[in-house]
Amino acid sequence: MNAVVADITYRAMLGRKRIWLLVLLPVALIGMAALLRLIGGWDEHTAVILMRTFSISTMLPLLGLIAGTGVIGPEIEDGTIMHLLAKPISRPVIVLTKFMVAASLVAAFGAVSTFVAGYIMVRDESGVAYGFALGSLAGGVAYAAVFLLLGVLTRHAVTIGIIYALVWEGLVGGYVPGARTLSIQQWATSIADQISSSAFFSTDVKLSFAVPALIVVTIGSVLWAGQRLRSLSLTGEE
Amino acid sequence: MTMTSAQTATRHSVVELTQVSRWYGNVVAVNDVTMTIGPGVTGLLGPNGAGKSTLLHMMAGFLAPSGGTATLNGQRIWRNHEIYRLIGLVPEKEAVYGFLTGWQFVLSAARLHGLPSPEEAAAQALDLVDMKKPKDRRIETYSKGMRQRVKVAAALVHKPQVLLLDEPFNGMDPRQRLHLMELIRELGAAGRTILFSSHILEEVERVAQQIEVLVAGRHAASGDYREIRRRMTDRPHLFRVRSSDDRRLAAALIADPSSSAVSMTEQGIEVQATDFRRFTWLLPRLARDIDVHLWQVSPTDEDLESVFAYLISRSST
Numbered sequence: 001m002n003a004v005v006a007d008i009t010y011r012a013m014l015g016r017k018r019i020w021l022l023v024l025l026p027v028a029l030i031g032m033a034a035l036l037r038l039i040g041g042w043d044e045h046t047a048v049i050l051m052r053t054f055s056i057s058t059m060l061p062l063l064g065l066i067a068g069t070g071v072i073g074p075e076i077e078d079g080t081i082m083h084l085l086a087k088p089i090s091r092p093v094i095v096l097t098k099f100m101v102a103a104s105l106v107a108a109f110g111a112v113s114t115f116v117a118g119y120i121m122v123r124d125e126s127g128v129a130y131g132f133a134l135g136s137l138a139g140g141v142a143y144a145a146v147f148l149l150l151g152v153l154t155r156h157a158v159t160i161g162i163i164y165a166l167v168w169e170g171l172v173g174g175y176v177p178g179a180r181t182l183s184i185q186q187w188a189t190s191i192a193d194q195i196s197s198s199a200f201f202s203t204d205v206k207l208s209f210a211v212p213a214l215i216v217v218t219i220g221s222v223l224w225a226g227q228r229l230r231s232l233s234l235t236g237e238e
Numbered sequence: 239m240t241m242t243s244a245q246t247a248t249r250h251s252v253v254e255l256t257q258v259s260r261w262y263g264n265v266v267a268v269n270d271v272t273m274t275i276g277p278g279v280t281g282l283l284g285p286n287g288a289g290k291s292t293l294l295h296m297m298a299g300f301l302a303p304s305g306g307t308a309t310l311n312g313q314r315i316w317r318n319h320e321i322y323r324l325i326g327l328v329p330e331k332e333a334v335y336g337f338l339t340g341w342q343f344v345l346s347a348a349r350l351h352g353l354p355s356p357e358e359a360a361a362q363a364l365d366l367v368d369m370k371k372p373k374d375r376r377i378e379t380y381s382k383g384m385r386q387r388v389k390v391a392a393a394l395v396h397k398p399q400v401l402l403l404d405e406p407f408n409g410m411d412p413r414q415r416l417h418l419m420e421l422i423r424e425l426g427a428a429g430r431t432i433l434f435s436s437h438i439l440e441e442v443e444r445v446a447q448q449i450e451v452l453v454a455g456r457h458a459a460s461g462d463y464r465e466i467r468r469r470m471t472d473r474p475h476l477f478r479v480r481s482s483d484d485r486r487l488a489a490a491l492i493a494d495p496s497s498s499a500v501s502m503t504e505q506g507i508e509v510q511a512t513d514f515r516r517f518t519w520l521l522p523r524l525a526r527d528i529d530v531h532l533w534q535v536s537p538t539d540e541d542l543e544s545v546f547a548y549l550i551s552r553s554s555t
Contacts, residue, residue, distance in 0.1 A: 004349045008335060015337050079331035083343075083392070086298065087350040088322045230317050234300040235292060 005084055005097040009071050013105060021066045022105060025059040026113030033117035044128060047121040048200040051132040055114045056188050060136055061165035063110045064143020067102040069158055072225075073151035082234060092226030099148050099222050106140035131196030139188025142214045145221035146184070152225045152232070180204045187214050250277045251311050251324055251399040251431045253297050258306035260292050267292040269455040270306070275433050279426035281446030282435040289455040290435040291330060294404050297433065298327045310400065323351070326393035330404035330435075332385060336378030340369055340388045343377060347392035363391040368417060382409030390418065394425075401425060403434040407441050419445050474498055475514050476538045479521075480506035482531040490524050506534065 013019070032050065036042040072095075075081035084094055114136040118129030146164075150157035172179045173186070180186045186203065190210035193201040205213075253275040260268040268289040275297075284290045295301040296308050299315045299322075308315045315321055334343060344363055348356035364373050367387040377385060386409055393401060403422075407415050422445050426432050436442050442449060443463060451459040481487045488500045488507045496516040501508050511517035525532050 002350070004346050008338070008346060011337055012335065079329065079333040080335055082300070082327070082329050082331070082333040083335065083347065084350065085300070085319075086322050086325070086327045087347070088319055088352070089350060090319055231302070232300075233295075233302065235295055 001100060002089055002093055002097045005089070005094055006101055008084070009098055009101040012075070013067070013070055013101065018066070018070055022063065022109045025062060026109045029054055029059060029113050029117045030120065033120040037120050042121045044122050044125055044198055045200045047118060047128050048198055050121070051114060051118055051128065051192075052189065055110075055117065055132060055136060056139065056185050056192070057170065059113075060106075060110055060139050060185070060188065061143055061161075061169065063106050064102075064140055065147050065158065065161040065165065067105040067109075068144040068147025068149075069151040069161060071098040071102045071151070072148060073155075073157050076152070076232070076234075077155060079234060081232075085229075085232070085234075091229040091232075092223070095148070095152070095226040095229050096222060099145055099225070102144035102148055103141045106144050107137050110140040111137035126198035127196040128198050131192035131194070131198075134195055135188040135190075135192030138191050138211075138214050139184050142184050142187070142218045142221075145218040145225075149221040149225040149228070152228045177204060181209070184214070184217070186210070250429055252276050253315075253400060253431060253433070254307075254309050254312075255293070255297070256307045256309075258293070258296060258303045258308055260289075260296060260301060260304050266455050268296070268303075268452075271452070271455075271457045272306075273450055273457060273460060275431055275450075277426070277429050277431050278448060279422055279432045279434070279446045280448040280450060281442035282433055282450050282452060283437070283439070283442050284435075284452035284458075285437055288437075288452045290437075290452055291404055292455075293452060294402055294433070294435050298325060298329075298402050323396070324399045326396065326398035326401045328386075328389050328393045328401070328403040328406055330408065334377050334385055334389060337376060339374050339376055340364065340380070340384075340391075341373040343388055344373075344391045344395055348395045351396040353396060359395050359397075360391075363395040364388075366394060366421065367391045368414075383411055383414045386410055387414065387418070390421075398430075400431045401433075403432070405436055406434050407436065407438065415441075474510040474512050475517070477509045477511060477517070478503075478506060478534070478536050478538050479509060479532065480534040481525065482533070483528075486528055487525060487530045490528050491521075494520060494524070496520055508538070 013022070032054070036046060036050070072081070075084075085091065111133050115129050115133035118132050122128050124130065147157065147161050150161055154160060168179065169183045169185050173183045181204070183205075186205040187210035190203045190205045190207050193203045194207045255271055255273050258268060258271045259266065271293065282290050282294065292301060296303050297315065299318065302316045310321050310324060313321060338346070341360065341364065345356055345360040348359040353359045361370075364370050367390050369384065369387050369391055372380065372384060377388060380388065386406065390403070390406065406418060410418065419441070422432055422434065426447070434445070447462065449459070449461065449463045450457065479487065484502060484507045488502060491497045491509055492500045496511055496513040497509050498512045499510040509517070521535065522532065
């Protein structure tokens with residue numbers, strides 16, 4: 001970790017308009033939960049559906065995408081990354097620091113808002129709020145790592161990230177059971193299921209697969225991004 | 239502007255390129271370039287698209303050579319972050335965080351270098367580029383020249399032995415330009431190795447002792463620019479002459495083999511001298527002998543622009 005790199009990255013992510021992208025979905029989630037509570041349309045089943053479809057399937061990949069690509073992609077695009085790279089700091093350390101920033105943002109905005117929304121609806125009933133919060137945290141961290149890697153690998157990280165989240169996880173995962181095994185959403189849900197005792201849960205991926213998969217994908221993505229940044233070519237205006 | 243003793247006490251550093259090439263697919267950006275950049279100020283000159291930035295980025299470790307080697311004091315540059323203890327880089331791109339103030343930007347550079355007194359180093363560097371006053375404004379509010387200066391301050395904050403600047407005078411007003419030129423000259427005189435790229439000939443002429451000319455990715459010439467000019471003996475020198483009797487002087491000059499062509503213009507006569515030494519020796523004597531007064535003798539192609547144009551034409555043939 002490098003404190004200066006982290007400081008600059010936090011300022012870039014939180015001090016500009018980008019923060020609204022991070023705030024928007026969590027606010028919508030909490031707003032929906034509060035509304036359901038107010039109109040009395042809440043129960044454990046509704047809470048699980050909302051958490052699963054909105055929090056895990058929609059908000060989490062989008063927050064991961066915004067944070068993961070946002071901590072490094074724009075800097076590579078506009079060349080400001082040179083300020084960091086032209087210093088005697090190992091590039092894997094720069095990547096690790098940026099990953100920590102992205103992961104902390106997904107945790108703060110994704111996992112915390114998921115917990116708050118769950119708690120508003122069902123309090124601590126069946127451990128739904130705790131389960132989804134932890135699942136969001138683990139899934140969000142993995143998303144941040146994967147999308148950070150994409151941000152280093154390609155200038156089309158956002159497009160590829162959206163295609164992955166919508167097409168692979170949303171569409172293919174919905175119809176092809178085998179594809180769910182390779183889905184961060186499913187791994188996150190598997191963790192939520194393990195913690196919650198709710199009867200409304202159903203997961204396709206076992207925890208014994210989900211946890212190692214999350215660890216391998218997260219660590220592997222960060223290591224790969226670090227190596228890729230070591231070989232990153234930047235050219236001038238010519 | 240004065241250099242501190244710490245800034246003047248420096249170990250000499252040498253950047254060496256050996257048969258360096260860089261290509262993008264089928265496009266060759268830099269072709270088999272060998273050059274050594276030592277202490278003092280060196281100007282990397284060439285037209286837009288000549289490969290200057292590509293070469294500079296290879297020296298700065300931001301681009302891998304497709305062939306050949308780039309080293310700093312014998313150490314490989316590519317994928318070696320330790321070399322940035324010795325190198326300061328001023329990229330042409332607006333590589334600055336607009337949301338930081340000038341002070342925060344330069345201070346962050348000092349901290350990233352792990353300097354023992356980052357605040358002191360940042361203050362010194364900002365002072366050096368005359369950016370003390372606006373240092374607390376956000377960079378996004380700066381003019382292009384101010385951004386350029388704050389980039390220079392960030393590159394100088396750790397007092398690097400080698401300073402690489404890509405088109406550093408772009409966007410600067412004349413006063414800022416003179417200020418930076420003076421600073422570069424001082425750093426060069428203090429023994430630092432400085433390389434700056436430019437396509438503006440006047441800038442290179444005024445700052446650099448040594449010139450490396452890059453044309454179409456090739457190393458077209460190297461040395462003092464006047465020296466380069468003198469070495470081009472195969473090229474006619476063009477002189478504009480005004481006298482009391484242009485017609486008579488023209489007739490006398492064309493009779494001598496030192497001039498290949500003489501033409502009458504509204505301003506006088508233009509002479510193409512194929513034998514520079516003989517022509518400059520002959521002209522005053524000839525004028526005296528035929529009783530013609532010389533009002534003006536001016537070489538029209540002694541500037542770097544002419545040298546440059548000649549090198550381009552020679553490289554493309």
